[in-house]
Amino acid sequence: MTRADPIDVLIVGAGASGAAVAWSLAETGMRIVCLEQGDWPNPTDYPSTTPQSEFLQLGPFSYNPNVRNRPEDYPINVDDSPIAIANFNGVGGGTVLYAGHFPRFHPSDFRVKTLDGVADDWPVDYARLEPFYAENDRMMGVAGLAGDPAYPPKEVQLPPVPLGQLGETLASGFNRLGWHWWPSDSAIATRPYGGRDRCVNLGPCMSGCSQGAKSSTDLTYWPQAERAGVELRTRCRVRELLVNDEDRVTGVIYYDAD
Ligand SMILES: Cc1cc2nc3c(=O)[nH]c(=O)nc-3n(C[C@H](O)[C@H](O)[C@H](O)COP(=O)(O)OP(=O)(O)OC[C@H]3O[C@@H](n4cnc5c(N)ncnc54)[C@H](O)[C@@H]3O)c2cc1C
Ligand code: SF4
DSSP states (O other): OOOOOOOSEEEEOOSHHHHHHHHHHHTTOOOEEEEOSSOOOOGGGSGGGSTTHHHHHTTTTOSOHHHHOOTTOOOOOOTTOSSOOOOOOSTTGGGGTSOOBOOOOOGGGGGHHHHHSSSOOOSSOHHHHHHHHHHHHHHHOOBOOTTOTTSSOOOOOBOOOOOHHHHHHHHHHHHHHTOOOOOOOBSBOSSOBTTBOOOOOOOOGGGOOTTSOBOOTTTTHHHHHHHTTOEEEOSOEEEEEEEOTTSOEEEEEEEOOO
């Protein structure tokens, strides 16, 4: 069903990037609408709140949509792909199930052709992106340890996630070999942050954090974007982009919940 509904900016998908773009444009005062095929996730439904946790992770909370098979998922053919699909379809997108591992690219990653003779150099460098990395880190709330010599100085909002036995074992092995290591940045609230409570370190992050400590964009960008006037329509699957004679997208056709 089509609906004549003029808007200034249309975003398809309320995942990681859709959320950040919606929030970053909100202050322009433009009319911004986001269409998301899934629903708002409900943290009380996450597997860790039930004794069937491991079972649910293999079914309705699998990160493979072909296994999850919810109404908002469509099958993805990976027969010819070297990698398998992993995602979540709903507000927050993949960040609902992600691990929250949040490293920035190293400055050298932007110059691999020059430095290593492989692939290509990026048309932008780390310094150009740094203010955006920093803004995203503040919006998400990043835990880490300042001073990693692999980066120029950067701000860290929260103390690092504890290494745990596995991390400490790896770290002592690295120390014996004389290898550089550093606690990874994580988008996890190790202290209360942005109205969210702190992580309790029990570890089921990759099936949804019912504590709300893991920074998924349904909890970080979206509430702020909506308060700033962005309209988010859930259970709306875009079927088709409409294109004019100049090959410019002028709108979409989508199915709403009904
Ligand atoms: C299990 C798992 C672990 C991960 N771990 C990490 C990690 O530790 N660190 C890290 O940096 N990244 C991690 N990722 C990857 C990260 O989550 C993704 O890179 C990121 O979410 C991609 O953002 P995106 O906006 O491109 O897409 P998504 O976040 O996937 O959002 C796309 C959205 O668009 C919607 N959509 C798609 N098609 C339509 C349509 N036709 N109509 C309407 N809506 C539509 C989807 O429902 C979805 O909500 C992980 C991902 C998974 C699944
Ligand atoms: S509280 Fe911490 S360990 Fe538990 S799921 Fe959330 S982020 Fe992961």
